[in-house]
Every structure is written in C-alpha cells, then in structure tokens.
Amino acid sequence: MRISPLPMTTEEEARIFGIYIVGSAPSQEIINRYEKIVRSSSVNLTKKETAIISFAQRHPRLLPAMDAYAAIFKPHLELRRRLFIMFAVLEATPKYSEEFLPKDRGILYLLTIAGVSLRAVFRVFLGVAIMGYIGVRR
Amino acid sequence: MKDIHDYIVVGSGCSGAIAAQTLVEAGVDVTMVDVGVTNTDDSKRPLSREFIDTRKNDPNQYKYFIGSRGQGISWGEISKGAQVTPPRQYMTKDVDTFIPLSSKTFSPLESLGYGGLGIGWGLQCWEYSDADLARVGLDIDRTRKAYETVSNRIGISATKDSAAQYTIGNLTGFQPSAKSDKNHRLIQRLYTKRKKFFQKHGFYVGRTPLAVITKPKPGRKAYRYLDTDFYSDADKSAWRPWITVDELRKKTNFHYIGGLLVTSFEEKKGIVTIHTLDVSSGETKLLKCRNLILASGALGSARIVMRSQGSIGTKVPLLSNPHSYIPCIQPSMFGKGYEKKKLGFGQLSYFIDPAGDDSGISVASSYSYQSLMLFRIITQLPFNFADGRILSRFLTPGLVIMIAQHPDKHSPKKYLELIKDKESPTGDKIKAHYELSAEDEKEWDEREKKYVSVMRKLHTYPIKRVKTEHGSAIHYAGTLPFSEDSQSMHLSPNGRLHNTKHVYVADSSGFQFLPAKGLTFTLMANAHIVAENVLKENS
Numbered sequence: 001m002r003i004s005p006l007p008m009t010t011e012e013e014a015r016i017f018g019i020y021i022v023g024s025a026p027s028q029e030i031i032n033r034y035e036k037i038v039r040s041s042s043v044n045l046t047k048k049e050t051a052i053i054s055f056a057q058r059h060p061r062l063l064p065a066m067d068a069y070a071a072i073f074k075p076h077l078e079l080r081r082r083l084f085i086m087f088a089v090l091e092a093t094p095k096y097s098e099e100f101l102p103k104d105r106g107i108l109y110l111l112t113i114a115g116v117s118l119r120a121v122f123r124v125f126l127g128v129a130i131m132g133y134i135g136v137r138r
Numbered sequence: 139m140k141d142i143h144d145y146i147v148v149g150s151g152c153s154g155a156i157a158a159q160t161l162v163e164a165g166v167d168v169t170m171v172d173v174g175v176t177n178t179d180d181s182k183r184p185l186s187r188e189f190i191d192t193r194k195n196d197p198n199q200y201k202y203f204i205g206s207r208g209q210g211i212s213w214g215e216i217s218k219g220a221q222v223t224p225p226r227q228y229m230t231k232d233v234d235t236f237i238p239l240s241s242k243t244f245s246p247l248e249s250l251g252y253g254g255l256g257i258g259w260g261l262q263c264w265e266y267s268d269a270d271l272a273r274v275g276l277d278i279d280r281t282r283k284a285y286e287t288v289s290n291r292i293g294i295s296a297t298k299d300s301a302a303q304y305t306i307g308n309l310t311g312f313q314p315s316a317k318s319d320k321n322h323r324l325i326q327r328l329y330t331k332r333k334k335f336f337q338k339h340g341f342y343v344g345r346t347p348l349a350v351i352t353k354p355k356p357g358r359k360a361y362r363y364l365d366t367d368f369y370s371d372a373d374k375s376a377w378r379p380w381i382t383v384d385e386l387r388k389k390t391n392f393h394y395i396g397g398l399l400v401t402s403f404e405e406k407k408g409i410v411t412i413h414t415l416d417v418s419s420g421e422t423k424l425l426k427c428r429n430l431i432l433a434s435g436a437l438g439s440a441r442i443v444m445r446s447q448g449s450i451g452t453k454v455p456l457l458s459n460p461h462s463y464i465p466c467i468q469p470s471m472f473g474k475g476y477e478k479k480k481l482g483f484g485q486l487s488y489f490i491d492p493a494g495d496d497s498g499i500s501v502a503s504s505y506s507y508q509s510l511m512l513f514r515i516i517t518q519l520p521f522n523f524a525d526g527r528i529l530s531r532f533l534t535p536g537l538v539i540m541i542a543q544h545p546d547k548h549s550p551k552k553y554l555e556l557i558k559d560k561e562s563p564t565g566d567k568i569k570a571h572y573e574l575s576a577e578d579e580k581e582w583d584e585r586e587k588k589y590v591s592v593m594r595k596l597h598t599y600p601i602k603r604v605k606t607e608h609g610s611a612i613h614y615a616g617t618l619p620f621s622e623d624s625q626s627m628h629l630s631p632n633g634r635l636h637n638t639k640h641v642y643v644a645d646s647s648g649f650q651f652l653p654a655k656g657l658t659f660t661l662m663a664n665a666h667i668v669a670e671n672v673l674k675e676n677s
Contacts, residue, residue: 020523020524021523021524021527022527033200033208036207036208037204037207037208037211040207040208041208041213064522064524064525065522067522067523067524068521068522068525070522071519071520071521071522071523071526072520075517076214080517081213083523084211084213084513084516084517084523085208085211087512087513087516087523087527088203088204088208088210088211088511088513089200089204089208091203091204091511091512091513092199092200092203092204092511093197093199093200094193094194094195094196094197094199097193097194098194099527099531100511100512100527100531101190101193101476101531102474102475102476102508102531102532102534102535103473103475103531103532104473104474104475105472105473105474105475105532109473109532112528112532113529113532116525116528116529117525117529119525120521120522120525120526120529123522123525
C-alpha cells in the first residue's frame with residue numbers, strides 16, 4: 001500500500017491517544033507534556049512504523065484493535081511507545097488519577113473483568129485483520 | 139585548610155559516611171573528598187503528602203513520577219537502574235563520563251552522587267551469620283559490636299520474630315518495625331499457621347529490618363506512612379548517607395571538598411599524595427594526607443588502586459549477587475482498592491536455608507506495588523493500553539514483587555581489568571567480565587523454583603521469573619580481597635592496602651565472599667571497624 005507521511009500533528013495525535021486511553025480529550029497542558037516527551041525521545045520512523053501510526057491517526061476507532069495486536073505480537077512498535085508515553089503522562093495527572101488508582105470491587109466486579117477481557121481478546125483478532133491490511137506481519 | 143590533611147575519606151556513600159563519623163567522633167580532623175553530584179532538578183523537594191493524596195491533588199506530581207522531561211518513562215527491556223525514580227536519577231549523573239566501564243556480561247550501577255549508591259538504597263539491614271562473616275573475612279565479635287554502633291547511629295526498625303536469626307541476629311539496639319500492609323499481613327498470617335511445615339523444609343519468613351525510624355531521632359521524624367519512599371526522603375525518617383554527612387559538616391573537625399574525583403594516589407615518606415580531577419574545570423589537583431581511607435565502593439576503590447599501582451591489564455576479582463524479579467499475584471486481594479497509610483519499602487524477607495545453618499542461604503524480599511504506578515507494569519501485560527488500564531486497577535492491589543538474591547563466590551570468570559581509553563578524562567576505563575558457572579546457574583534456578591513452590595502455599599502465586607542482567611543488584615564486593623599474605627591488590631585483615639602504610643579501604647572491596655543478604659549493613663559495620671583500626675594505628 002502507499003506510504004504517506006503522518007497526516008496529523010503530534011497535538012492531534014495526543015488528543016486521539018488520550019481519548020482512547022481514558023475516554024476524554026486531554027487538556028492542553030497534558031498535550032504539551034506529551035509533545036515535549038515524544039519530541040525529546042524521537043526516533044527515526046521506518047516506512048512501516050509511519051504507515052501504522054498514520055493509519056491509527058486516520059482511523060482512531062481502529063486504534064484499540066491495532067494496539068491489542070501490537071501488545072501481543074509487536075510490543076516494541078513506535079505506536080505502542082507513543083501510547084505508553086501518553087499513558088504515563090495521563091497517570092501522573094490529578095484529573096485522571098482516579099482512572100489509574102486501584103479500584104474497589106463492586107457487585108459487577110467479576111462481570112467487568114470478564115467483559116473487558118473478552119473485549120481485549122476480540123480486539124486482538126480484529127487487530128490481526130487490520131494489521132494484515134496495512135501489511136504488518138507477525 | 140591544612141596543607142597536609144590528617145585523614146582523608148574518599149566518597150560520601152554508606153561506607154564513607156560511617157567511616158568519617160567514627161573518625162570525627164574520635165576527635166581527629168577529617169576531610170571528605172567527593173564528586174558529590176546533587177539533585178538540581180525541580181523534584182529535589184521531598185514529597186510531604188501521602189502518595190494517594192499527591193496523586194489526587196498535586197499538579198506537580200509528574201516531576202516525581204515520570205520526570206519533567208519524561209526521564210522516568212523507561213521503554214523496552216528492564217535494564218539496570220530501572221527502579222531508580224526521577225528524583226533519584228542524579229545518583230548516576232556523570233558516571234559514564236568520568237568512571238566509564240565496558241562489558242558485555244556485567245551491567246553495574248555506580249554513583250558520583252552526594253550520598254553515593256545510598257541515595258537509592260532499599261534500606262534493608264540484614265545481619266550476616268557467623269558462618270557468613272567468617273567466609274567474608276570479617277572478625278565476628280567486632281562486626282557484631284559494629285552492627286550495634288551502626289544501628290544506633292542510623293536507626294533501624296525490626297521485629298524479633300521467628301526468622302530473627304536470619305534478619306537481625308543478635309542485634310538489640312533497634313526500634314519496632316513499621317506496620318506492614320494488607321498484602322504482607324496475609325502472607326504472615328498464612329505462614330504463621332503452617333510455620334512448622336515451612337521451617338521443616340528450610341523456609342523462613344520474617345519482617346525485613348529497615349533503616350527507617352519509627353520513633354523520632356534528633357533532626358529526623360518517625361515514619362509517617364506516606365508511601366512515597368521510592369521518590370522522596372520526607373522527614374529524613376529513612377536514613378541516607380547524606381543525612382550523616384550533612385550533620386558532620388556542622389562539626390569543626392570535619393571538612394567536605396566536593397567536585398573532585400580522586401583518580402590515584404602515591405605514598406612517600408609517610409605522606410600520601412592524592413591526584414584528583416576537578417569535574418568542572420578538568421584540572422588536576424593534588425591533596426596530601428597522612429592517612430587515606432578509600433570508600434568509593436568496590437568498583438571505585440579498585441579503579442583508584444589499579445591506577446595508582448600501574449596495574450593496567452591486571453585482573454582483579456569481582457563479586458556481585460545474582461538476582462531475579464518474581465512478580466506474584468494474590469487473587470484474594472484483587473479489587474481491594476488502594477490502601478492509605480502504607481509502608482513503601484520491602485516488608486518481608488524469605489530465606490531458603492537447606493542446611494539449616496544460616497550459611498550459603500538465598501534471600502528474597504517483597505514489596506507491594508501500589509506506589510510504583512501502573513505505567514511501569516502495563517507493558518508487561520498482554521493487553522492493549524485501554525483494557526489493560528481497567529484490568530490493572532482491579533489487579534494491582536493483589537500484586538507483590540519478590541526480589542530473590544543469591545550468594546556469590548570468587549571465580550576466574552568474574553573480574554575487572556583497567557584498560558587504556560583515550561576518550562576517558564582519566565585515560566582509562568574498566569573492562570568487566572562476569573559469568574556464572576553452570577552449577578551455580580542450576581542451583582539458583584532450583585532455589586527460585588522452590589520460592590515459586592512455597593509462595594503458592596502462601597496464596598501468593600508467582601506469574602514469572604525475570605532474570606536480570608548481572609550487576610543490576612547493585613551489590614559489589616571482593617575486588618581487593620582480604621589476605622594475611624602481603625600481596626599487591628589485596629587488603630590486610632585490618633583494611634590496610636598491602637604494600638602501603640597509610641592507605642585503607644573501608645568499603646566492601648575486601649570481602650572474600652558475598653552472602654545473599656544485602657551487604658550494606660555489613661559494609662557500614664566494616665567501615666566503622668576500619669576507621670577504628672586507622673585510629674588505633676595512629677594512636
């Protein structure tokens with residue numbers, strides 16, 4: 001498939017990643033922090049890495065599946081590294097602390113765990129198909 | 139400042155601080171020479187709020203948890219120093235520049251910081267057994283007395299429980315342990331129920347003695363359970379070498395010279411001339427003294443001695459504890475929420491003593507995970523970040539990290555060598571090699587499997603074993619072993635470097651064997667003994 005440069009700025013990328021991880025758009029302060037860290041640790045992207053990030057930026061709804069695939073088969077992808085940075089930045093922010101701190105189990109505790117685990121597995125299968133389409137092989 | 143100093147101590151780490159204190163308390167004039175890198179980062183102020191409170195309310199928390207430049211976000215394999223959080227990372231600053239080391243098999247952590255490796259020490263204070271002290275080459279009675287002295291100085295909290303023979307031995311001068319958290323209370327309860335069974339199989343569990351005070355001492359407050367111990371030294375309740383050095387600097391018979399890297403020494407007519415490198419200007423500066431006490435750590439002191447004795451290409455031995463991380467889960471703790479007022483340090487010690495004589499044992503200690511943040515483990519889980527976050531919130535209250543350590547003995551396959559290096563400011567660097575024998579590998583593997591098996595019986599289920607790079611335990615010793623015979627690159631039993639009259643080594647360089655129990659308490663006891671020996675020889 002055709003390789004295109006990244007279609008979005010790091011700022012827009014940060015917004016997509018923030019929504020994916022905690023479900024809401026991060027504040028400008030968090031976006032700035034993310035940008036600073038990504039820039040200070042920037043790596044030369046290969047064509048494949050560029051294609052993956054570019055696809056994730058253009059299709060944010062498919063990002064969870066791509067991430068799920070990468071978590072198992074390609075854990076060192078640049079996409080994962082950037083998501084990891086956003087994860088750490090969000091975690092070290094008061095506004096999102098409750099989204100990361102240990103949670104008390106309620107009545108639906110086991111159902112939540114089972115549901116999220118099933119969703120995670122489904123996302124891996126979906127990720128296999130998406131990454132295959134982009135041209136990433138296990 | 140005198141032209142000729144009476145006593146110069148090199149290094150401000152655990153052994154340097156204790157040796158200097160012994161000398162200062164005896165009333166002699168002491169000068170400490172040190173590079174002494176300090177934290178100039180905006181994370182230098184201690185966190186004075188509790189961890190959960192900080193997480194919920196402190197907008198500057200990122201400086202402590204991930205670093206203002208993201209320097210605490212470590213991507214990829216677990217490497218040396220992975221446990222060093224951003225506020226403590228200054229301890230390794232300038233190390234690669236001024237004391238370079240190359241190796242494919244050994245990956246140590248050294249420090250030029252004010253307080254040395256003690257800046258990030260886990261504070262565990264196990265006493266060595268008589269059998270271990272004998273193998274190390276230390277006088278048993280004097281070391282026992284020195285343990286008491288050090289304990290009274292730094293403040294140790296401990297419990298005389300059923301594993302006391304392995305943890306505190308005969309120590310009497312200690313404070314009560316801080317209360318353990320829910321995870322560890324569960325382990326203790328299950329262990330106590332079947333204590334006879336476990337002990338019959340050579341497995342002992344007890345509270346870890348820690349250099350943390352639970353009752354106030356002058357200038358230091360009792361531990362407040364802030365659970366920020368990986369990031370901050372609030373209230374000085376945890377002892378760090380710089381606390382002692384700061385106190386010594388208030389005395390008139392103590393002088394601190396920072397910014398100087400001691401590179402070598404020469405001794406003529408009872409005077410030792412020390413060559414130093416000013417790390418700011420790159421200039422060479424000379425200092426003279428009557429007695430030189432090296433306390434730069436086993437690698438640092440060996441480097442100085444090899445350089446001083448022109449031993450380029452000579453191999454000196456090396457000891458370092460092999461160790462592994464064993465993450466475990468406690469299913470009954472899943473979904474238990476977070477715990478406030480918690481102890482962040484290692485809480486329980488586990489001993490495997492197949493022979494039952496406290497000799498050649500393996501040791502493990504355990505931590506619960508709460509204050510280490512999810513991002514440090516999230517990539518270890520086979521989940522995407524969004525689902526991994528949700529699941530981790532339920533799982534982390536049941537996560538316990540064990541660190542297993544094994545003893546080490548000398549072998550021709552473990553050594554250091556000083557080689558020429560034009561790019562280094564000192565013109566040389568250390569080349570290290572560390573290789574375990576197949577028998578040792580097998581034995582440590584079997585012991586770790588035993589840990590796995592026994593921990594299951596304590597309803598704490600190991601999920602994997604992560605073997606770390608050699609040297610990452612940050613325990614180094616045995617580079618200038620004690621010897622009765624007057625051989626070069628060896629120490630006499632009183633800590634004096636053979637073939638010198640006034641050069642002593644007060645760190646772990648002289649150890650002939652490295653027991654599994656962390657060495658820091660013993661190297662401080664040894665530093666006190668060496669300082670006493672120096673005073674005696676000068677009296």
